Amino acid sequence: MAAGGARIRGVPAVNAPPLVPIQPDGDTGVNDTASNEHLVELTDLSVQFELGHRTVDAVRGVSLTMKPGEVLGVVGESGSGKTVTALSLIGLLPPNGSLRSGSVRFQGQTLDQKRLAEIRGDRIGMVFQNPLSSFNPVLRVGAQIAEVLQLHRGMGRKQAIEEAGLLLVRVGISEPQKRLMSYPHEFSGGMLQRAMIAMAIACQPALLIADEPTTSLDVTVQAQVLELFAGLRADFGMGLLLITHNLAVVANVADRVVVMYAGRVVEHGPVREVLGSPTHPYTAGLLQAVPKLGNADPLQAIPGQPPSLTGRVNGCAYRTRCPLAGPECEADPPLRLVLADREAACWNADAAMLRKFRGARE
Amino acid sequence: MNAASSRETILTVENACVSFPARGEQPKEKRTIQALDGVSLEVSEGQSLGIVGETGCGKTTLARAIVGLQSLSAGSIRVRGAGPGGARRRGDVQMVFQDPFASLDPHQRVRSIVGESVTAAGLATKREIPERVAGLLDLVGLSREVSDRRATELSGGQRQRVGIARALASEPRLIVCDEPVTALDVSVQAQIINLLIDLRERLRLTYVFIAHDVAVVEQVSERVAVMYLGRVVETGPVGSVLAEPRHPYTAALVSAIPSIDPVSQGLNRSIPLAGEPPSPIDPPSGCRFHPRCWLSERLGRPASCLEDDPRLSGAEGSDQCAACHFASVTQTELAGQQQAV
Secondary structure (H helix, E strand, O other): OHHHOOOOOOOOOOOOOOOOOOOOOOOOOOOOOOOOOOOOOEEEEEEEEEEEOOEEEEEEEEEEOOOOOOEEEEEEEOOOOOOHHHHHHOOOOOOOOOEEEEEEEEEEEEEOOHHHHHEEEOOOEOOOOOHHHHHOOOOOHHHHHHHHHHHOOOOOHHHHHHHHHHHHHHHOOOOOOOOOOOOOOOHHHHHHHHHHHHHHHOOOOOOOEEEEEEEEEOHHHHHHHHHHHHHEEEEEEEEEEEOOHHHHHHHHHHHHHEEOOOOOOEEEEEEHHHOOOOHHHHHHHHHOOOOEOOOOOOOOOOOOOOOOOOOOOOOOOOOOOOOOOHHHHHHOOOOEEEEOOEEOOOOOOOOOOHHHHHHHEE | OOOOOOOOEEEEEEEEEEEEEEEEOOOOOOEEEEEEEEEEEEOOOEEEEEEEEEOOOOHHHHHHHHOOOOOOOOEEEEEEOHHHHHHOOOOOOOEEEOOOOOOOOOOOHHHHHHHHHHHHHHHHHHHHHHHHHHHHHOOOOOOOHHHHOHHHHHOOOHHHHHHHHHHHHEEEEEEEEEEOOOOOOHHHHHHHHHHHHHHHHHOOOEEEEOOOOOHHHHOOEEEEEEEEEEEEEEEEEEEHHHHHHHHHHHHHHHHHHOOOOOOOOOOOOOOOOOOOOOOOOOOOOOOOHHHOHHHHHHHOOOOHHOOOOOEEEOOOOOEEOOOOHHHHHHHHHHHHHHHOO
């Protein structure tokens, strides 16, 4: 696959020395996949959480696929199940969460816990929202990045630290020698997020899972991080699963987008089309509720709030807030093809819905 | 006081400075962080002033100074209150906080959270309090059943409404909103923004509205102040500042905001803003923005940028002011910069 042998090029802004490929192809234990094969196939995932004596159905039958090198955006509000979906994918559910159903295939292989432990940090990298809580505060940043290389690449400590320095340069951190010796609290938020990304890409993963990677950052730093993602993708064909609540970030980075609501996928399709002409009323509602720069028209808020997922959700979970809700919504709408390459889970998702949204915008 | 149309100035901030002690590079070396360095602002009655800027630019310090939670090391902040002759009455200035999960006592019931504020303002007798609380909850769009719930039983949006009701309890004239919708979900954000706009009109409130999301500020405010390293670098009507910035920092900040519009796809930002703001312990000489400034670089790093600290000034007949020696050429150079990239 492209990732293994590719040389990493420096970001234009930083004068980075090219990294030597960490390992030649074929040593990853994974056969090269044909380009049309899926990188990730997640099928019918359901996750339940135990909260005291209540259970919460956090994810209810989610399926998604990614092609190699693709950027898939997952958007939704808190509690929509987007983070839990990502955590299940890499087997990192918290102890009170349990997998009710679902299977994951990564590069054509079914993943079990043992296989996952090898793959995490190696073929699959992860970046979380709050970088300060993702690092160990009492270890130097350099040692923490080097650890990944020692573990997965069998490097010696000295070589791994050297390599970590090159990775810091790759993500745009200046004075890497000084920064390797720093502790996490000595970094600013943006810089620590870059260090986190450096750690995640240390083994040139085929898939990077980024959970709200820019949410705690300023827009100026966010733009730098998004540019970094674009560069990494171009350089070694890394697939990116980008989880965020920010529609604008998805619009700028993703190829396809999955919109989640109450533990379900409610809409899915190419990002331009989904955000340009949504077919699910929730997607349409979200787009009208977001303030847009240069447009001070009153916002159209979605009434009410997301449903609580304790207890069973009957019918469409969005129907209590939906302007199109009718008696048909008492029955659970399946995710179905509504247009070419466009899926939506709504009985009313059709051309009429589309026209309505366009009319409202004009 | 004249008719409502004549807008008197409610808030006057003059040359406000706040400094914090900081540790230096060497042990026992003492240094200071200049969190606010000579900020001057005015807000008229019924107006809403948005304040934007990156982390560490002094937005929150300014908010805390306005409500009196932070004392100034120099300068003054005056609020024209509702008392006789504009005297400031207790409760004339209130604050809505960022995190509705941290700013409400989780175990207190809603009626006691809001009731406490009513009692403290001394605007109702004990017997009138329940009625006052019900009225306030009504005002912020919460049903009366909510008053018996505890904060932990409420959603984020409901909590922020309680926070707003609590701020309204003392019948304030000025409300400082520090990132009031940042912690909320997208679909709930719009509800709270619309509520704040509606309340301002109904109760003739004045807002100082702090947010890092420029689009949110544009929605709520008529005027905006852009802050950088403890200073106001640009101020003016929100539409013109964001559409035609005169300060190169404002231009860079606005261009970093990703657009949701699928037509303008791709990272179409055209103005690079290298690195992060320098440390306020040791701010750069001359114009504080010059090490990151694209305009200064385009103009070949003129000596004035490195040596002279620019003052906030506007063009003739315009109330849009920028602290930049070359503010007059920002727009023309911006067009050139965008073509070059």
